[in-house]
Amino acid sequence: MHECARSPLSALDAADAPARPCATISFVPLDRLEAANVTRRLILLFALAAGLVAVCALTWALTWQAGIDALRRNAAVRGDRTAASLKSTLERYDSLPYIVGEHPLVQNVLVDPRPEWVAAANRYLEDVNRHARATTTYIIRADGMSIAASNWRDPDSFVGVDYRFRPYFLDAMQGGVGRFFGIGTISHDPGYYVSQPVRRDGKIVGVAVVKLNLEWFPGTDASEPLLVTDDHGVIFLSSVPAWKYRTVRPLPPAVVASIDATRQYASEPIAPLPASVERVLPGDADIVRMGAGIRAPRYLETRRSLGEPDWHLVTMSSIDPVLDASRNATIMTGFGYVSLCLFGFYWRMRRARVKEVMRSRAMLQKAYAMLNERVAERTADLSQANERLQREVAERTRAEAELRATQDELIQASKLAALGQMAAGITHELNQPLAALRSFSDNTRVFLERGQYAAATENLEAIGSLTERMGKIVNQLKLFVGRARPRSARAPVARALRNSLALLGKRLDGVRVDLTLTDDGAPPVPLDVDAGYPDLNAQSDDLRLEQVLINVLGNALDAVTGVPAPRIAIDVQASAATLAIGVSDNGPGIPEDVLPRLFEPFFTTKEMGQGLGLGLAISSSIARDCGGSLTASNAPEGGARFVLTLRRARADAESAARAAGL
Template sequence: MTRRLVVVLVLAAALVAVCAAAWRITWLRGIDVLRQQAAVRADRTATALSDTLERYESLSYLVANHPAVGEALDTGSLAAIARADHYLEDANAHAHADVTYIIRADGLCVAASNWGQPDSFVGAQYRFRPYFVDAIGARVGRFFGIGTVSHVPGYYISQPVYRNGHIVGAAVLKLNLEWFPGTDANEPLFVVDKHGVIFLSSVGAWKYRAVRAVPDAVAASIEQTRQYAGAPINRLPMTPVRALDAADARIVRVGARGASPYYLLAERAVPGPGWQLMTLAPVDSVVDDARNATAAVGFGFISLCLLGFYWRTRRARLRDMVKGRARLQKAYAELNRRVEERTADLSAANAQLQTEVAERSRAERELRAAHAELLQTSKLAALGQMAAGITHELNQPLAALRTFSDNTRVLIERGELADARDNLEAIGALTDRMGKITNQLKLFVGRARPGNARSPVAAALRNALHLLQERLQRVSLQVRMCGPECMLDPQAWTKPCDANGYAPVDLATEQAELAAYCDGLRLEQALINLIANALDALESMAAPRLWIDIDAGSNTVTITVRDNGPGIPVDVLPRLFEPFFTTKETGKGLGLGLAIASSIARDCGGSLSARNEAEGGAAFVLALRRAADSTVAAGSTAAAPPDAARPR
């Protein structure tokens, strides 16, 4: 019963999947065909509209350059105005335009093609119209609006009229474009201006409605220019439903929710006036085709399932008949075979038991031998780890000694004895430091915890940066020191670095009283290892950056070393602090730096952890106990090595 239920559920799921696939394929194919048809219609319509506007724009240019027009605007004589009226009437009749008229520089219409009609434009004031402002500004004016005299919507094209090199007025051509969209309500077509307001539409109710929200400033400008004769500009209820692969087409719903139809919207830009032509194609036919295809595929799938069920039932009956006959013939032979198998199993079990006893005895002997070998290996490993630790910790001071020696020789040759004396003092300090390192590593090998030794954090960081100054020259370094008071001033968290990559605050004076429970030399060792590890990760970066954040809490001091390197692989994080584990190339590291830093943190009652940053790079967080009587000055910020620590 359970198996049949599973089969029925699987077939039902397959039916749903097949029907869904049939629906999607048919729907996508139909939408693609509809989109191509809509694109052809939109391209054809936009081209026709653009050609019409370009043709009449050329006519407005010819009118503006006619001598009669220039003379009428320049002299203003009655004879010149009469000649201009007759010329405009004749040109307008041949061009099949709505009205052609000229406007003086003060905005007054002085001549028009409809000069003899009751609704003549002569004497009307057009100074507020944008197309007049554009023409007076030596630009071609393009504007669609409702006429202030005729109250008939039209497209206005204006050209500046020059007389002796000066603009004396404007020539305007008005076109009636109400014929353009047509009256096909099944596939609506409309044109919107640059503000998103529909001014041409095959659906009359959509005129002067906006396809997107109109800002208050734009609405005020439309009202001021009387572009649409004060008609209220409401939002057309057109809601995007689904985007298509083509950027100029999408599925929209027009009307209130519920029974509102779905359309495929195609857009085309009309060059010149900045209009957008939009066509809507109903998707009902596509939905019907998808529904029919889905029904056909569903019935076909059900028929195949029924046929398969009949074939399987008939085959099962034949198979049961054959099995019944064979079962009777094999019953006696099966009984004998089982007796023989049971006897063989008992014999094999006995032999296996004897083998397991022998294997167990041998395993015990090997275990005792391995235990003895492990003890010897552990002794050798401890000795090797101690030697490797000494080598690793002495590498940095030795490199610094070489650098100071080379610099001292150059300074002596230059005669800069004061700087050379400083370098010799630094060399002496480094030799003392190397001696202290060999003594301090005994604590690492023996896991001996130091007492409540305290050391200033700023001094330890200054010495660590001083030791690594040569490697820090190619890195943009930023150091930040901050206490709880910095939370009140976000500007105190970060200061810009100087040209050498150091923060503009001296570590020798800032936060000098901030101390942690840790021996000074061991704290320097931990910081050197963390900073050197970050510098190794930044070797392949084009713009290496390093951040050192020191946050002082009430009981803890947290030192975070961050970089913008490649980060730490996820599979490496669990083993990052194991001795002798390294991801560097052979000869570039022993894998002891992070292990030593982690051991120092534990011995001082703190911790060391690592993580990958979300913006890239890795961060190592060293948390130590803060000395009870230490305080943090309010508003302290980033610090940098003193002048003596800068590269020379």
């Protein structure tokens, strides 16, 4: 027996719930069970698929055979009816040439072709042909020349035509009955020729011939192809006109030569049908495909001999109905098989489901009994846990009160820190205007002593402007603390640069300052800060732009202190949407470890008392509030480079005029 751990009702039960003894359970690896299940399922699926294939194949074979047998029976019935009709017609006219040859007038005219006897013979043959309803009746002398015919009145009369080449003449002259189908050499109409020898005094003196038109024959039943072939296999009667005078099989050259010699089919080209045998069936039946390609029609071809003459009747029945029936039966059988399999699968799953429900119900009852036993045990555990939770709640309440007091102290400390930052910012921003005031006041005193009152007046006006500027700086420092939104204004860049350079004029002594302007991709040109650029405005107010420029230029002047040939380059790059003011120096540059922290408040690399580390932080804040940015980097040729990017503001007419008057 092993101890089975109980799953606790809460996290607090784990330590207090005692372990229970339970029976040992043997486990089978899950991957082995899964592999066995997968193997059984694959075998079952393979068996079902094999059964489906076998059932469909058997259904197809049985339906196909039944359909072919039905087609053969129907073809046999149709062939019997057609053969009987054809043979009765041929037998009805088989004795007519003999009767004609027995008439004394016919015998006399063949021996002595007197004109009056020939005329009488023509009228006799015309009368016999009309009553017998034959096509043409005529007699031929022993030398092959026709001397009388029923069509003696027609332009294409057979009288005077040589028939020595015709097989039916040769057969009759040898004492037999001639039977022949061919195309007439005079009328060019196909017909069946029956001939009998004409004897007088036991000697053959000529031949009597009857021609029958059998073109009516295929029209008796044209629902499906019906053919009649001669002894050579040439189709001379067909319900499909395009198949006439074609052969069911290729003919040997000797047979073709014989047909041409007898002019049996005149000038008609004798070519085989485009038929191929796909399957040979017992009992003179084949499955043939008529034409090339997969869509060519297929027929069940059955053949029977007509006896005398040596003709064959060929019936062709389309097997498309058999294919459709076999396909439909196979599909229905397949659906039925799949339905049975699905029903069996459903029945098996239902049985498994019922067993699972019964097993689950038994397990649930057992678990319910165990739960009732454990409720009492858990009640005591929950009571103890409730007491512990109450103690924890009291402790947390006391900790929250202490946290609120600490937060109040932190808020007060942050207020004091903000006041300190503001005071430090005011001190940093006012240092440069105060230095300029002192410089202007010293110059004013000198101008007054010299009597240069105009220059003194200008300095006093500058001192007034600086005083006003210092007041604005004190008001604008709240942007760093309060993050106020800037006013929508246009600041002329040239004027801001001129004022900033004027404020730093004393520190710029001995420093070379280069100013360039690049407008919309044009080549750089020198920038004259005293000239008016009415369309070179930034979206900012004058004071903020000058404040940023003074801070950046002041840092550049600090960087070139002590550098031989100090130089500061100011380039303005204008595009349709932005203005980028770059300030570069030839100082030592910015250390790599300083760049990430360059715009942090109170971060400075200067010595104590030379800077508070707020200039770049305030400048960056001003640039962001105006919708722009201030970046710093080291130039490839050495030194540091600061770029102030602001949105460009197109000047209106009033602003352009005011800028032009500066």
